[in-house]
Amino acid sequence: MNCQLGIKILLIFLSSTTFLVAQEMYPGDVNNNGIVNGVDFLFLTNVYNKTGPARDNANTTYSPTIAPTWYESFPNGVNHAYADCNGDGKINNNDIENGVIKNFNLQHGNIQNDNFDSSGIEGTPTLLIVPDATDSSNELEIQIFLEENNSGYNLEDLYGLTFDIVFNGHIIATDRRQKPAINFALANNLWFSRNHSTKRHMVVTNEIANEVITTLAISRINKKGANNGNGEEKDGDECGGVGEFTIITTDIDNFRIVGPLFAIENVMLVDANLNVIPVNVKIESD
Ligand SMILES: [Ca+2]
Numbered sequence: 001m002n003c004q005l006g007i008k009i010l011l012i013f014l015s016s017t018t019f020l021v022a023q024e025m026y027p028g029d030v031n032n033n034g035i036v037n038g039v040d041f042l043f044l045t046n047v048y049n050k051t052g053p054a055r056d057n058a059n060t061t062y063s064p065t066i067a068p069t070w071y072e073s074f075p076n077g078v079n080h081a082y083a084d085c086n087g088d089g090k091i092n093n094n095d096i097e098n099g100v101i102k103n104f105n106l107q108h109g110n111i112q113n114d115n116f117d118s119s120g121i122e123g124t125p126t127l128l129i130v131p132d133a134t135d136s137s138n139e140l141e142i143q144i145f146l147e148e149n150n151s152g153y154n155l156e157d158l159y160g161l162t163f164d165i166v167f168n169g170h171i172i173a174t175d176r177r178q179k180p181a182i183n184f185a186l187a188n189n190l191w192f193s194r195n196h197s198t199k200r201h202m203v204v205t206n207e208i209a210n211e212v213i214t215t216l217a218i219s220r221i222n223k224k225g226a227n228n229g230n231g232e233e234k235d236g237d238e239c240g241g242v243g244e245f246t247i248i249t250t251d252i253d254n255f256r257i258v259g260p261l262f263a264i265e266n267v268m269l270v271d272a273n274l275n276v277i278p279v280n281v282k283i284e285s286d
Pocket residue numbers: 028029030031032033034035036037039040
């Protein structure tokens with residue numbers, strides 16, 4: 001082989017390698033389906049603490065960004081580099097705050113549907129929603145639980161959860177700009193470990209037309225279920241806490257509300273391998 005040909009072959013190899021190791025991403029759209037939402041949080045927390053090559057000139061502006069390919073990919077084939085929203089080579093809380101939360105709801109290209117699944121019936125895990133507006137006419141409490149229901153799913157093996165509460169916008173107090181009208185507290189009896197270092201959660205609220213939409217996403221980050229020795233078994237307890245929303249409302253009793261106060265939408269429950277587990281959503285009425 002003459003020297004010039006050898007250099008040409010090397011150049012072709014290098015350029016094709018460069019082509020293969022770069023990919024276009026939008027910071028925050030971790031599953032690369034065209035929209036930033038709670039599912040991106042579930043993908044991100046699935047690979048929390050992983051590291052890989054950082055991006056050049058990294059930032060979290062929602063625009064096409066070239067990222068180097070990381071060693072591994074998610075089950076849907078999207079590379080783990082997409083979870084490094086701020087491009088610093090580490091997947092952690094900065095990516096949740098400055099990628100998913102900052103760019104929430106932003107879109108690009110044609111949106112591919114997320115596999116939301118609330119088609120569960122009796123015999124699948126239940127997402128139990130318990131509203132209580134009786135204590136005060138200016139406050140609505142909504143407690144959230146997960147139940148096993150003899151479904152064969154150990155609550156400890158349920159890894160992450162996201163759903164939207166779509167409020168009738170008329171019930172949210174109008175002084176919310178002074179003080180947040182929608183507050184959330186994690187349950188003390190979480191369905192998995194109580195150790196803060198093994199979980200993350202995110203609450204994002206947006207106003208769209210006459211609706212106020214709050215997305216809750218909560219996940220473990222340790223990739224372990226009860227059988228891996230890092231969970232806390234809850235003997236005989238089939239009900240696991242998620243948390244409680246407290247909403248400062250208009251005077252519900254004296255305000256003519258047409259239709260329900262809220263609806264639950266875009267529900268996704270996943271295991272540690274991002275398999276979607278069908279959920280049965282139950283709203284307990286007073
Ligand atoms: Ca997405």
